[in-house]
Amino acid sequence: MQDDNGDTLIFAPEEDAPKGERKYWHILIADDDEEIHAVTKLALAGVELDHRTLKFSHAYSGEQALQFLQAHSDVALILLDVVMESEDSGLQVARQIREELGNDEVRIVLRTGQPGYAPEERVILNYDINDYKTKTELNRVKLLTSVVSSLRSYQQIRTINESRRGLEKIVNAAANLMERHNIYNFSEGVVTQLASLLGLNPEGLLCVRQHVDSEEILVLGAAGHYAKGIQRPLGAINDAKIMRYVKDCLAQQQHLYFDDASVFFIQGKGIKAAAYIDSSQRPC
Structure with missing residues (x-):
């Protein structure tokens, strides 16, 4: 294609606008x-x-x-x-x-x-x-x-992708904080704050890690009807779906996204954790 001066054009010449300034x-x-x-x-x-x-x-x-x-x-x-x-x-x-x-x-x-x-x-x-x-x-x-x-x-x-990237940054930062605080108290705060950020009721949120000396998965913090599972094995929750999601997250060492849940992988010095979020739970 040619412009009025006879010059060949392939792409429009405009440069990308800086992020946040696009009009x-x-x-x-x-x-x-x-x-x-x-x-x-x-x-x-x-x-x-x-x-x-x-x-x-x-x-x-x-x-x-x-x-x-x-x-x-x-x-x-x-x-x-x-x-x-x-x-x-x-x-x-x-x-x-x-x-x-x-x-x-x-x-x-x-x-x-x-x-x-x-x-x-x-x-x-x-x-x-x-x-x-x-x-x-x-x-x-x-x-x-x-x-x-x-x-x-x-x-x-x-909007969804930017929110996801922002949440992943928060989850990655949480690993450093976990090394500096009482891990149980901090874990309970993590699940509550994640629920708030995602606009969810504090239900179905779970923070777990692999036990240092075994493959056992331990519940570090929970909210809502999972609260009784804190400091108990994940198996005590008696939910095969959550068990599978969390095991997959820890095994693959990456964030996983499902239709009904997201599981965020958190790794710090000597810590491997997974934050399970039930995305089907919404505020009334």
Whole structure:
């Protein structure tokens, strides 16, 4: 693509805004048809969402799209053509974004002018995308609806991930504090504060560690209906699911996330602990 001076453009030249100062939603249009780029920008011209404008960048092949995403972590949405340099290049890009780039935040809307190459049902089931549209059905209203819903989803995912990263920092800091305080009293405080940070009732929270001289797992601190288990073996809780989650966390020595719970691994000098959080418990 060329600008008014005849210079070749591959990507929009704008630099990423500093974190916390972003005043726009960054959208990448990936399509080998220059007219689609122009029509998309025209259809979304003047749109603002939550007092933030739309910023557009451009790629004309799957390879360019991946290169751009590697270099720009602030892209919220990619409008991705299925058929570019190959019949399934868009599908391969969608898979690589999730699996190779490890980017689970950017929202992916696939667009195609040739739906026969990639049937909708197969694509939706087999690829981690957020929407799949034929170009003929994307009038301004439908395009705007798809873009706005994707951007709101992106914001929710970002909020969840930032909260998770913040919580993991707190859990890692807790290991150092555990070395400096009475471990039982401190553990009880950990589970209560974790509940408060997560907006949960202080129920179903458990802090445990492996006993130094054996594989036995000891309850260090608990809240709610688990409180009676403090300073007793985890098996006394008599909950196979919690036992499995905690054992897996300690064995793998990493944070684990499940649909109904999260288990945070805490390690300090001579300490291996797991904080179990029942995420199904919510305040009334």
